[in-house]
Structure formats: C-alpha cells, structure tokens
Amino acid sequence: MTHDALLSAQGIDKSFFGVKVLDGVDFTLRAGEIHALLGENGAGKSTLVKILTGAYRRDAGQMHLAGAEVEPRSVAEAQNLGIGTVYQEVNLLDNLTVAENLYLGRQPRWMGLTDRRRMRADAHELLARYHVTADPDETLAHYPVAVRQIIAIARAVDLSGKVLFLDEPTASLDAREVQSLFDVLHQLRQQGLGIVIITHFLDQVYQIADRVTVLRNGRMVGSRAISELPRRDLVSMMLGRELAEATGHRDPDATEPDTAAAFKFENYGKRGSIAPFDLAIRPGEVVGIAGLLGSGRTETARLLFGIDRPDSGQATVDDHPVSLHSPEEAIAHGFGMCPEERKSDGIVGDLSVRQNIVLALQATRGWARPIPRREADALATQYIQALDIRPPDPDRPIKFLSGGNQQKAILARWLATEPRLLILDEPTRGIDIGAHAEIINLIGKLRAEGMALVVISSEIEELVAFSTRVIVLSDRHHVRELKGAEITAEAIVEAMAVPGEAA
Known part of the structure; x- marks a missing residue:
C-alpha cells in the first residue's frame, strides 16, 4: 500500500436551511487503501460523501484529487474526474442486460448504432477481470444482489478508475457473498484505487479496512490506522465518550x-x-x-x-x-410499538391529534366498527391531559406539533390499547x-x-x-x-x- 494522498478535503462546511451539518471536516484518502468512514445517525457521513462525489456543493473548504484542486458540480463531473460511487441500493436497471448496464450511456458505436458484438466482448473481458460468472446477454434481474453489487463496482471502476465510494455494500449479503466482495476490493486496492466504505459492521471494518475516519455531529473526531485502534477505542470515538x-x-x-x-x-x-x-x-x-x-x-x-x-x-x-x-x-x-422514525412510520401528519391517538385502537376493533366520536373525544382528552400534549387541541393536525408532542401522541395511541x-x-x-x-x-x-x-x-x-x-x-x-x-x-x-x- 502506498501513502500518497489521492483524494483530500480540508475545512468542508455544509449547512441546510441554516443548520450546519458539516463543520470544518478534513478527510484524506490514500492511493491503494481501503478507508472506512464511520459515525452514528446524523454524524454527517452521507453529506460528506455527496460533496466528494458531486451530488452536493460545499459551502466552504477545498478538495484535491491527485494534488489538483477540484470542485465537481455533479455526479457525472465527479465520474469524469475519476470518482465513482456504488450505493446500498444498486443503481442499475434490472430490465436491461448485464452488458447494457455496464456500458449504459457509453455504448460502443458503429455507423451510429450500438455495436452489440463489441459491447458483449468488452463486457466478457470486464467481468472476467473480477471473476464474475455472468452472461452479458442475460438481464440483470436474473442475478442475486451480490453479483449485481460487483457488476455495479465493475461499472463504477471502469467509468471512473481512481476513487470508489461504497455505501453499505454488504447490508444484504451473506458471509460467503461478503467474502467474494472483499476479494474484489482487495484486487482493486492492489491496483492502486482508493476505496471508501461506509458501513455499520465493525467486524467487517477490522477485516477489510486499512484506516478509519470517524465523524460525530458534523465534525471529524479522528482518523486512525485500524491496526492501531482497539475496538473499544473506536466505539468510544463514535459515541463521543471515553470509557x-x-x-x-x-x-x-x-x-x-x-x-x-x-x-x-x-x-x-x-x-x-x-x-x-x-x-x-x-x-x-x-x-x-x-x-x-x-x-x-x-x-x-x-x-x-x-x-x-x-x-x-x-x-x-x-x-x-x-x-x-x-x-x-x-x-x-x-403488544404495542412506537417506531424510531415517527414522521414516516408513526404519525399520519394530515390527521388530527385525536385521530392519531385512536388509530391503533380502531385497528384492533376493525374498520367496520368505527369508534364513536364521544369515545374518541374522551380518549383524546384523557391522554392529552395525562401526557401534557401541547397545544391541547385534539382537532389540530398532528404535523403542526413539535417532535416531542408528536412522540407523546404516538405513546398515547398505544396506551389507549392497554x-x-x-x-x-x-x-x-x-x-x-x-x-x-x-x-x-x-x-x-x-x-x-x-x-x-x-x-x-x-x-x-x-x-x-x-x-x-x-x-x-x-x-x-x-x-x-x-x-x-x-x-x-x-x-x-x-x-x-x-x-x-x-x-
């Protein structure tokens, strides 16, 4: 592994609607290394990656690729610079063939038409390079997630060829498939690529990564060689507390x-x-x-x-x-359950506080037996008072309540079912x-x-x-x-x- 700074970022700032989500973040990726980017929810990992891959524009800071300052204004521009990305949900088209996916948007041409014979031959060569047994003429949907993941990586590397970002690449893979993927990453590392993995699996970090950078609350906590970082120290860096x-x-x-x-x-x-x-x-x-x-x-x-x-x-x-x-x-x-994502999985924003509170109880009775308005009013009043839901207006659409009051209304919903x-x-x-x-x-x-x-x-x-x-x-x-x-x-x-x- 070399120690050249392939991709570096200094002092990256980013705000959304006045809220700073990245604050002076530095990041360095070396040529020929696998670098894990870690952090809890809200740490800023996704925002940093989107800036480095051209999906977002930074508010401040500098970015260098192979020593030259760059500022990709789009994902396509980043790809042209040599920066590729493969997301957790493989962003290829299942209804197209393997070859069509590998060369989508850059098909070889002959007399103005797609040269399918050449595209098929190029696809065979590219797949063989990654030891993928796949028919270039078969639709992508025919293959399991692990194969699709490697095909996506092959496309990204062939398209970009310097830096590869992988977002949760092993989330849907079993142990054997994870090892196949890691074999490909080792091969790419030996070719001098810089690879960044975003993952939550610490076992895999210690299995595959050379270095790790931890973000917390939009700031860089530190960057360390994995061989010098005990697991409990890494956990402490992510949580923000010393043991x-x-x-x-x-x-x-x-x-x-x-x-x-x-x-x-x-x-x-x-x-x-x-x-x-x-x-x-x-x-x-x-x-x-x-x-x-x-x-x-x-x-x-x-x-x-x-x-x-x-x-x-x-x-x-x-x-x-x-x-x-x-x-x-x-x-x-x-049983009752209050989900983590209250806005998407908990509340029904356009319904009133009353309607949200009685929702689970109504489900237990069946929609053919609607809860009488008097009973719904009594339940809503009871729990609005008991949990101090503010404002105490059962007719107010719940989307206009604060997060804490929405959470209390969801709790009320389940408490009403006893x-x-x-x-x-x-x-x-x-x-x-x-x-x-x-x-x-x-x-x-x-x-x-x-x-x-x-x-x-x-x-x-x-x-x-x-x-x-x-x-x-x-x-x-x-x-x-x-x-x-x-x-x-x-x-x-x-x-x-x-x-x-x-x-």
Whole structure:
C-alpha cells in the first residue's frame, strides 16, 4: 500500500436551511487503501460523501484529487474526474442486460448504432477481470444482489478508475457473498484505487479496512490506522465518550421484578437481519436494548412486533406458543410499538391529534366498527391531559406539533390499547429537554404499574437509569445481558466492542 494522498478535503462546511451539518471536516484518502468512514445517525457521513462525489456543493473548504484542486458540480463531473460511487441500493436497471448496464450511456458505436458484438466482448473481458460468472446477454434481474453489487463496482471502476465510494455494500449479503466482495476490493486496492466504505459492521471494518475516519455531529473526531485502534477505542470515538468518563445514575426502583416471564422468544431470528437470540420479558420490567447504529436494535424490535417474520425460533405468551407474523397478530397478543422514525412510520401528519391517538385502537376493533366520536373525544382528552400534549387541541393536525408532542401522541395511541408489552424505539430522539424528561418519567410510571417494556436507545445514560436489564448488540448479534449492578455506562460500551460472532 502506498501513502500518497489521492483524494483530500480540508475545512468542508455544509449547512441546510441554516443548520450546519458539516463543520470544518478534513478527510484524506490514500492511493491503494481501503478507508472506512464511520459515525452514528446524523454524524454527517452521507453529506460528506455527496460533496466528494458531486451530488452536493460545499459551502466552504477545498478538495484535491491527485494534488489538483477540484470542485465537481455533479455526479457525472465527479465520474469524469475519476470518482465513482456504488450505493446500498444498486443503481442499475434490472430490465436491461448485464452488458447494457455496464456500458449504459457509453455504448460502443458503429455507423451510429450500438455495436452489440463489441459491447458483449468488452463486457466478457470486464467481468472476467473480477471473476464474475455472468452472461452479458442475460438481464440483470436474473442475478442475486451480490453479483449485481460487483457488476455495479465493475461499472463504477471502469467509468471512473481512481476513487470508489461504497455505501453499505454488504447490508444484504451473506458471509460467503461478503467474502467474494472483499476479494474484489482487495484486487482493486492492489491496483492502486482508493476505496471508501461506509458501513455499520465493525467486524467487517477490522477485516477489510486499512484506516478509519470517524465523524460525530458534523465534525471529524479522528482518523486512525485500524491496526492501531482497539475496538473499544473506536466505539468510544463514535459515541463521543471515553470509557473512564461514561457515567449513568441508576434509578433505585429499576430492579428485576419477582414475577414469571410473560413473553419469551427462544432461538428467535431472521437471516440477514438479526442472529437467533433468547429473550424473556417479565411484567413490570424495562429491558433496554443497546448497540451502535446497524447493530440490529431496530431489527430486533421489528421482529418482536411482527413487522418482519422470523425464520427460526418460537415466541410464547403466558407459556402458550403464538404466531407473530404480522403487527396485527402482535397487537392481538397485547403488544404495542412506537417506531424510531415517527414522521414516516408513526404519525399520519394530515390527521388530527385525536385521530392519531385512536388509530391503533380502531385497528384492533376493525374498520367496520368505527369508534364513536364521544369515545374518541374522551380518549383524546384523557391522554392529552395525562401526557401534557401541547397545544391541547385534539382537532389540530398532528404535523403542526413539535417532535416531542408528536412522540407523546404516538405513546398515547398505544396506551389507549392497554398493551401488556410496549416496544419503544428511540423514544427520546430529537425532542426538547422538557418532553425528554416527561417520557423518561412515563417509562418509570408504566414499569411501576406492571407493564413490560422493551426500550431501544442510543443514549446509554438513559438505559442505565431506567433499565432492569440491558441487552447489548454487536454486528446483529445479542452479545451480552447486563443485570443489576452490572448495568453501567462503562460496561455497556465495553460490551458494544465485543465482536458479533462472540454471541
């Protein structure tokens, strides 16, 4: 591996609608290296990549390619400079042939027409270079995601040839397919390409990357050689806290209840989503779920609530086997779930606060039995008062409420169904400090009243404060369970650094 600065950026700033999302970011990619770009949600990774690949214009800063200052004004211009990108969702056309995809927009011509014989021959040569067994005349849809991914890389490298950005390239691949992809990346590295991988899989970072750069809250935390960076130090860089400084204050009432588990999940999992796990949940306890972005937190929640169907294991409620193959089945067994993305998956923006609150209860009764207006008014008033939803106007479209009040309305929706198990995915993300405290207090109140809760949070101190147990995830495996005095911020961060296969 050489140490030439192939692509560099200095002092990159970017704001959207007055909000700064990148603040003086520096980034250097060397020729002949694989460089991992890491960070939690909102760190600025995607924005930086879009600036470097021409999709966005920077507000300030400089960018150099092979020593020359550049300012790509479009993705096409960046490609002409030698900078290619392959996204998680492969941006090729399934209805076209492999050869047509490889040379789309640059087909060889003869007498004004596409020279299909030459295009087919060139495609054969290009595919052989990456050891891809594919028929250039077959449509792309015929091949699995892993092959399409490598075809997309072959096109990007052939089109650009200096720098390659890969956005979550292994998200949909199994272990064998990941290794095939990595073999191709090793080959490209040996050819002198600079490769940037955006990924959430720390195991793969340590398997493939030479260096890593971490962004947090729009700023660069640091850039280190992976061989000199212990996993726990990398986790600390991403979370923004040193292990020695990680503190959390336990709620003295957050202890395991002396009751039998009402909800059990044994060897429960889904291939490509979350490895099989065992989980038992008692009434009156809060099971916290901790892990870095991409560790499998939301995948666990989706599986528990029936959004995704398991392909292994068994769920039981009160020792009776149950099927949880849809949210409807989960709701019928007393489950509720507040999703992480409240705007896209939670609220129905054009409906009123009242209509949003009664939505889940109406679903349980069926649309042929509409909730009477008087009952809907009473429920809305009850929960608007109980949760202090502001403004206290049940007829106001929910899209005009603040994020914290929208979150409280979604909580009200599920509380109206009187759930036995409530799953909360990032319940305090993106809300003001007052609503934040109210939701934390509500979690403690529901626990005291005997409700079972599963709470996913990237705020470690929150989990320390209210959890009776904490399940820590790494690389889509449940790697550790912490109880009682074991639940500290330091122990959670330490467990996050455990390789996923240690589960």
